[in-house]
Amino acid sequence: MTADDADRSSDEGDASPENFPTSLVPALTEAALHLSIPSGKSDGSSGQGLGLALRLSGTLAERTWTVRLASARAPGENRVSALLAHTAVNAGMSDLPVVGSQIPAALARLSALSLAARSGVTLTTRQVKALQALMAVTGGGAVPLEAEALAARMSVGALLELAGKPLAVWGALAGRGALDPSGQEPAGPVVPVEGGGSVQLWKNVDRALGPLHVRRVGVVSDVEELRLLLDASLNLQGVAFEAIGVGLALSLDGKYRVRALLDGLALAYAAGAVEVAGAFARDSVPPKGMRLAVSGLVAVTTPQISFVAAGLYAELSDGSASVFLIGQVSGLRVPLGPVTLTGLIGGFGYNSALRLPATPAEVPSFPLVGGLQDSKKLPVKDPAQALAALRDIIPPTVGSLWLAAGAELSVFETLKARLTVAVQVAPDDVTVALLGVATAKFPQKGTPYACLTLGFQATYRTSTGEIALRGALDEAQSYLVHPDCRLRGAFAVCVWTAPSTRSGDFVVSLGGYHPAYRRPSHYPEVERIGFTWAPGAAVSVHGECYAALTPSMAMVGGRLRVDYWDGSVRAWLDAHLDASVQWEPFRFDVDLGIRVGAEFTFCGTHRVELGATLTLWGPPTGGLARVHLPLVPDIVVRFGAGRDQSPVTYLDWAAFHARVLGNRALQAEVTHGLLAQRPPAAKSLAPQEEQSASAVPQVGPDGFSFALTSPLPCPAVYVATGASSSELLAGAEDGTVHVRPMDISGGTAPLTFSIIRASDSAYITVSAANVTELRQGVPASAFGPPLSRADEAPDPRGNRELLPGTLTGIRVTIPGPTRVEALAAVSKKELDHKTGASAGHPLSAKAKPSGPVPVAGTRSAVATTLKGTSAKRQAVLNELRSRGLAPGTAAAEDPTDYRTRIFTAVTADPLTATSETNRS
Incomplete structure (x- = not known):
């Protein structure tokens, strides 16, 4: 056996009896038995039965233990039995490290842990008192049997001491019982057992112990440790401290080590008009994905300026750190001309994401706009809830970084606004957002007759290519003429750009769309702009309007409703307008009407209504009028041209190019490789033609690329390879294009371009280039198939607004020069050769220089x-390969193809070499 084995055997014990640790053997040191013999008849008719009480005491692992057993029968009751076991713990706040010596020993201590079990489903107060009396007679200073310990069939409890006064906390483990519902006093509250394999017992105390105020105490126990926790506050000379989950933990591994606990700490201080408050909290159970979460909130208030800050530090499951911090300063008065700066707000986050408001209506309550003090989403009175709400708005996200800065402004004391700019960078996206809320009142003095509160947001996301500006009125804070005349409504402006497949699409909406319009799923929902007013108890007025613009059409309309009721009389007025306009070919459709009616009850219910509707279309203008009268059929009047008789005027190319395309032409743009231009000389004697030629932009051969874009869809793109030949680069040879305003269906409009060498007018091919198709959405009103006669009138339901993914051009990238590996080391033997005019080729003694000499210039x-x-050069390359001296592939080594690229690699003709005698 090694020394380590011996040590391990000594620590863990041996199976042999002589090595078994005696500290784990319970020792019985005291026992007591008490019998209570009833008086009266032996059959127990008096109601008092035989009573038994047993107490056993001893030690285990140097801690005392006691077990009590009692069985009693109260007069007129059934016999019940109870078991009470407890063990001494004797740990308190004074055992805390560092600060324990400063805490009074009797301030808060855990004296013992108890277990109680009893028989019976229900207990009465008499039965409880009988059991308590029997257990008390055994003496020995045991933990008294509390009434609340018998509220359940089995309970676990803790005996605490607060400022020297005992306090018992009991919680149900199993078989919750009930007391006899005969008006008897209940045995006490039952604290439920929480999950997770631990027992948590909490009891509200609300007791003042000098400067210390204890709200509640609790004991949390599991298989690893026992924790004594307090929620308390301490007030010392104007400084109030509040501890959340402060306490100590006692290990249950046999060594009974003590460690300090603190889930949260708050501080409040007031000195005159200056107030300071702060709190930080650690989640005892961190949210999913975190190993540690610590958040804090601090506020400083003075008579003029206040400061609030909140933040979070978290350690994520993968070991990375997540941080965010938000700060706000309010109460400033910094004049900037007509604008006064009244507040600042800002923040940043690392490995955290900023969840922007989903709708403009949520902007005023967003913490980075509404502020940490005024935001409806942050309950400042409860710092823990406020910090939890911030974590929901700014969740930890690995790889995300954001920065925000904003200001609170006042313009002539009439308009007040809060603006915040936020930038968020993620691995696959960059978001730029402008968030704000503006409030205006007119007039400022006296009773205001108008008040508007508008929340708005402008966002741009690179991943979706969407640029959106949206706003919404706060109905609760917006009115006109009278506070009861409430305003509502919203607006939206959205444009889609690359890389979105909807690139080229847009929508502008004030108050929504035509009632029959089929809104595409990517268009935002927009609330009607309107008002609701009840100027009197019997009158209500409702009004709304809208206007929208899309690639294919425009629409506008509104509605007004007035209701009056007074007992048995009711009257109403209803007016509406809905109009839509189709762009190309230009057509319009208008529907308007009005209805006035009344209903009264007198010898029955009677109703009368008058109305008229008018529908217009064109060009040429035609329409239909309908008059609604009571008791007679509607009167219909038709005038002008009919819908199916209206001729359609199509555009020719000149009109289409000017009106629809805005005279745009094919565009060619160098996207990469453009060389810096030489600055013009101070004085130049060159002819005017040479000066103009030198101003032509020049490009380099290293990754040179250019883009061709057309205002028309390009079903096919070709590059010319000769005077009468071309090569297809993109699209399809049989591709077609539609032009609705010109009544063209299935037309051909290929895009053909050529690259010509200026020196000899030779065509340059791009077969080795990389070609990328440029696609975007184009409006169906311009390039959709022509409508049939029945569809020439504008359809308020909306036609197909956009033709996504349409080919409109290409990007051509010329590959840069290919780098080859360096030539390997060459032996001296291969390099040794004769010198002079008779010398041979270094690789072959018989090889002689041959071939024409290039004509310079x-x-x-x-x-x-x-x-x-080419052939002789290939022979040289083959010889190099046979000797292992030619690196790379044959294509990379063979410079024959270089002749086709010499005009891109060499920007000018080589200089002419001359002899010394000719250079005079």
Whole structure:
């Protein structure tokens, strides 16, 4: 056996009797028995039965224990039995490290743990008193049997001492019983056992112990340790401390080690008009995905300025840290011309995400806009709930970083606004948001006749390409003329750009859409702009309106409703307007009407209503009028051209190009590889033509790319390879395009471009280039298939607004030069050769220099020479490969194809070499 084995055997004990640890053997040190013999008849008719009480005391692991057993029969009751066991703990706050010596020993201590069990389903007060009397006679200073310990069939309890006064806390373990419902006093509250394999006992105390105020105490126990916890506050000379979950933990591993606990701490201080308050809390059970969560809140208030800050530090399950901090300063008065700065707010977060408001109506209560003090989402009176609410708004997210800054402004004391700019960076997204709320009252003095509170948000996300501006009125704080005339409504402006498949789509809406419009799923829902007013007890007025603009149509409308009722009389007025306009070809449709009616009860219920509706369409203008009269059929009047008779005027190319395309043309843009231009010389004697040529942009060959975009859909894109030949780069050869305003269906509009070398007008191919299709959404009103005659009128339900993913151009990227591996080391033997005019090729003594000498001066001559010496050059490469000296692939080594790229690699013709005699 090794020394380690011996030590381990000594610590853990041996199975042999002589090595068994005696500390684990319970020792019986005292026993007591008490019998209570009833008086009177032996049959027990007096109601008093035989009473038995037994007490056993001893020690175990250096701690005393006691077991009590009692069996009694109260007069007129059934016999009941009870078992009470307890063990001494004797641990208190004075055992805390560092600060324990400063805490009075009798302030808060855990004296003992108890277990109680009893028979019977229900107990009466007489039965409880009989059991308590029997257990008391055994003496020995045991824990008294509390009435609340018998409220359940089995209970666990803790005996505490607060300032020297005993306090018992009991909780039900199993078989919750009930007392006899005969008006007897209940045995006491039953504290439920919480899950998770632990027993948690809490009791509200609400007791003042000098400067210490204890709200509740609790004992939490599991298989590993026992914890004594207090929620208390301490007030010392104006400084109030509040502890949440402060206490100590006693290990149950046999060594009974003590450690300090603190779930939260709050501080409050007041000195005149200056107030300081702060709190931090640690989650005893961190949220999912966290190993540790500590949050804090601090507030400083002075007569002029107040400061509030809140933050969170969390350790996530993967070991990374998550942090966020928000701070707010209010009460400032900094004049900036007509604007006065009254407050600041800001924050940042690392490995945390900022959940922006889903709707503009939520913006005023968003903490980074409404503030930490005024936000409806943060209950400042309860710091723990406020911090929990912040964690929901700013959850930990690995890889996410955000920064926000905002200000509170006042403009001429008439308009007050809060604006916040937030930027959030995630691994696959960047979000920029402007959030704000504005409030205006007119006039400022006296009774205001108008008040508006508008919440708005503007966002841009790179992942979706959506740019959105949305706003909504706060109905609770917006009115006109009278506080009872409440205003409501919202607006939205949304544009979709790349990389979204809806790129090119947009919508502008004030108050929503046409009632029959089928809103696409990605268009926002927008509340009607309207008002509700009850100027009198018998009158109510409701009004609303809307206007919207989409790629295919525009729509506008509204409704007004007035109701009057007075006993048996009711009257109403209802007016409406709904109009829609189709862009190309231009058509409009208008529907408006009004109805006035009354209903009264006199010898029955009588109703009368008058109304008229008008429907217009065009061009040319036509319509239908309908008059509604009581007792007679409706009168219908038709005028102008009919819907199916209205001719459609289509556009020619010139009109379509000007009106629909805005005279836009094909665009060519260098997206990468554009070289910096040379600054012009101070004085130049070059002809005007040469100066203009030098101003032409130049590009480099390293990853040069360009983009071609067309205002028209491109069913196919070709590159010219010759005067009468081309190569398909994108799209399909049989692709077609529709132009609705020109009544073109299945037309062909291929895009063909060419790259021509300026020196010799030769076509340059891009077969080795990378070609990327550029696709975006185009409006169906312009490029959708022509409508049939029955569909020429604008459809308020909305046609297909967008044709997503339409090919509108390409991006061509010329690959940069391919890097090859460096030439390997060459032996000296391979390099040794003769020198002079008769010397041979270093790789072969018989090889002689041969081949035409390139004519200097033009790049074309260099390219021609390269083409003519291709075979000889290939022989050299083959020789290098046979000797293991040629790195890379043959394609990378062979410079023959370089002649086709010489015009992109060399921006000018090479200089002409001359001899010394000719250079004079």
